[in-house]
Amino acid sequence: MHIVYVSDGKAGHRSQAVGLYKAMQRQSADEVSFEEVLIDQLPIFSLFSGILKKSIAALKQPPDYIFGVGSHTQLRVLLLGHAYPEAKTIILMKPNFPVTWFDYAIIPEHDGVAASEQVIVTKGALNPIINEGRHQANRILIALGGSSKRHQWNEAKVLVAIQQIVNRHPLAEIILTTSRRTPKEFLAHLNEKSFKSQLKIFPVEQTPQGWIFEEMQKAEAVWVTEDSVSMIFEALTAGCRVGIIEIDRLKSDRITQLLDQLLTQALLGENKVKLLNLKMDEATRVSDILLKK
Structure with missing residues (x-):
């Protein structure tokens, strides 16, 4: 399984894509590879040309999944999806385009988009962290x-x-x-x-x-x-x-x-503090949904 991540170079966006990739790598029975391609390497004209050829020169191999995070990645994800129609297009944000144009949109619940067959709603943005169980008292x-x-x-x-x-x-x-x-x-x-x-x-x-x-x-x-x-x-x-x-x-x-x-x-009262203690592993949950589909 090969994942292509269309990158705008922003660390916070990359963290989301890497989080989902690593979760899929942990859960998949197949070998999972990851290729990051900057938007500068994907000029729009070359993508339209690649749709006709069913191949994009900037990619090392055909993708099974195409990830994008950030407004400037969305059109490129869509065009790559047309060049590789067997690949699943996944946008990790509330998209500017209609959600139905992508195979899946991973959207934090605070963006107010309802879950559907193509929308997976998450608590916060995805990240590559897991609980390694090494927490030290005090x-x-x-x-x-x-x-x-x-x-x-x-x-x-x-x-x-x-x-x-x-x-x-x-x-x-x-x-x-x-x-x-x-x-x-x-x-x-x-x-x-x-x-x-x-x-x-x-x-x-x-x-x-x-x-x-x-x-x-x-x-x-x-x-x-x-x-x-x-x-x-x-x-x-x-x-x-x-x-x-x-x-x-x-x-x-x-x-x-x-x-x-x-x-x-x-927060509980003026001087008594109650810490959040939520069990959370959203990247793994989303990965499980995608792999089952």
């Missing part, structure tokens, strides 16, 4: 994001939340990491706080690729700022209990409504 990871199109960083709120986590867990090993969106001055301000001595701090610039996924495998609980929705679902998929650190919102939409649902489950 090990906590704090993962900080920053401002986004729907959130505004609030340093005061974040510092209060970190102090509360430290105070609640005096014997825990607490690892804190930032993201590229975390304001540069934040760590300097954190270093001025007395509770900083109880933290092990790893700025994102000092962490190698895959570091945070490994930390999720070791952490018993993970606290994430609410702007980092994908990380919330990654931590849940890793099998961690997950807490959400609230920051300011710039607007309300389906994503913030999803966060409100999660916060309703996560």
Whole structure:
């Protein structure tokens, strides 16, 4: 079985495609191969030409599945599907084109599309993480994001939340990491706080690729700022209990409504905190559905 992934080069999109590929690799009785092709390698004109030839020069071998994530990949996935009519076209998002133009669309439930024969609805975006069962008691990871199109960083709120986590867990090993969106001055301000001595701090610039996924495998609980929705679902998929650190919102939409649902489950009273503890393995579930079909 050969999977071709039409890539726009974005790491978050690639994570979704790789998550589904790895799940299919785990579950399939056949050998599963994966080929990533950048959209720049697939000019539209060459794809129309390839439809007539029933072959695309940029591909190493004919695909059985064609994945796409991101708006700029959708037309290319459709055209590749016409060049290779035996292949299944799978778009991992709410598509701009009619859903019926693809064989399957994998769509997070917050996008508000109903499940159907061609639509598989998921809790959050897919990712390549599995629960490896290596979680260590009293090990906590704090993962900080920053401002986004729907959130505004609030340093005061974040510092209060970190102090509360430290105070609640005096014997825990607490690892804190930032993201590229975390304001540069934040760590300097954190270093001025007395509770900083109880933290092990790893700025994102000092962490190698895959570091945070490994930390999720070791952490018993993970606290994430609410702007980092994908990380919330990654931590849940890793099998961690997950807490959400609230920051300011710039607007309300389906994503913030999803966060409100999660916060309703996560927060109990003013000082008592209940962590999310959801069993989640969406990539495996979706893979099982596709392989059975």
